[in-house]
Amino acid sequence: MKIAQVIGSCAPGGAEVFVKDLIKQLKFLGHDVELWVMIRAKDKSLVNEQTLDFEKSFVSELNRYDIPVKFLNKRLHKDWIKTTRNLKKQYYRFKPQIVHSHLESVTFHVVKALSSKTNIVQTIHSSVIHYPFLQKMYLQKSISSYVAISNKVRSILINSLNLKPKKIATIYNGIDLNKFKINRKNNSEVKKIISIGRLTKAKDYPNLFKALDILIPKLNNQNIPLPSVDIVGTGEIEQELKALTKKMNLDNIVSFLGVRQDIPELLKESDIYIMSSEWEGLSISLIEALASGIPIVATNAGSNNEVIENNVSGIIVPIKNPEALAEGIYNLIIDKDLRERLSKEAVKRSELFSIENCAKKHVEMYKELISYSR
DSSP states (O other): OEEEEEESOOOSOHHHHHHHHHHHHHHHTTOEEEEEESSOGGGSSSOOHHHHHHHHHHHHHHHHTTOOEEEOOSSGGGOHHHHHHHHHHHHHHHOOSEEEEOSHHHHHHHHHHSOTTSOEEEEEOBSSOSOHHHIIIIITTTOSEEEESSHHHHHHHHHHHOOOGGGEEEOOOOBOGGGGOOOOOOOSSOOEEEEESOSSGGGOHHHHHHHHHHHHHHHHHTTOOOOEEEEEOOOTTHHHHHHHHHHTTOTTTEEEEESOSOHHHHHHHOSEEEEOOSOOBSOHHHHHHHHHTOOEEEEOOTTHHHHOOBTTTBEEEOTTOHHHHHHHHHHHHHOHHHHHHHHHHHHHHGGGGBHHHHHHHHHHHHHHHHHHHO
């Protein structure tokens, strides 16, 4: 089967990492796969050396598996005519049976470029539909199937876009679990907390900072050592967040590590994982934390409660509730037995999110679409 996966860029992000792992697994299953990328990282509005290095590593990894990566255009939003033309060229050169888009704005260009007879698949990676009018009036009639990354996203697609359930395949995101199988030792003391994600408003890092502001006096009063807090990622509000930590006198414990490519090692070295998001899709970084066995406190944003069973494989707290987030972190800090129990259950839970299962379900969906189109 010939499959083209289409993404906006190879910049750091959970969806991008997921697509890379999916393509590799599809290749392993014997399919002919290419990645088409709308723009290079250097043409995005926010870019640094870490982002460029990430893209270079991303492309090199796929090339090692003999998976072609085709960049379609520079400055996507300024030259959509050229983007459309290049998409058509790649389509008629490769002749894929499936074209699978992973971003709403990308899908617009795919639909614009290709025939209505093409099997176009779109994955919705967020619990927020960014362009509902565009979806209803233009994209729906050209998309053969939607992939919802969770049951919550499936419900949103049905209720917000009035999609027929039979047009939606629910497939959880997957990761390469082998990368995160580590022999974790739960320290008697919590020395390091970690949070991983793009530095955007959706991740609600101010919620985490407010929780820390509540937690610190409580720990000090009990003579419990303060753990350090590492934040991994980059994004448009990075400077704003750094200024906020300084204003709140948290810059002595909070460190911004930028984009990192050694996530398994960072998780292994940390004692607690925090996700403070206001909204999410199905977070790859949360699944990675689950697989590594690190004790987790996460908000109930997006599909987080489909990843974690509350008080079984992690702790779930309400969004925008720093008091509850602080309490969850505190309970993990003071209770080593709780950390060990959640750690063991997290590893078991992560088996639901293997890239192998995810890829097989995608293949089943692709084959069904092809059989209908014959």
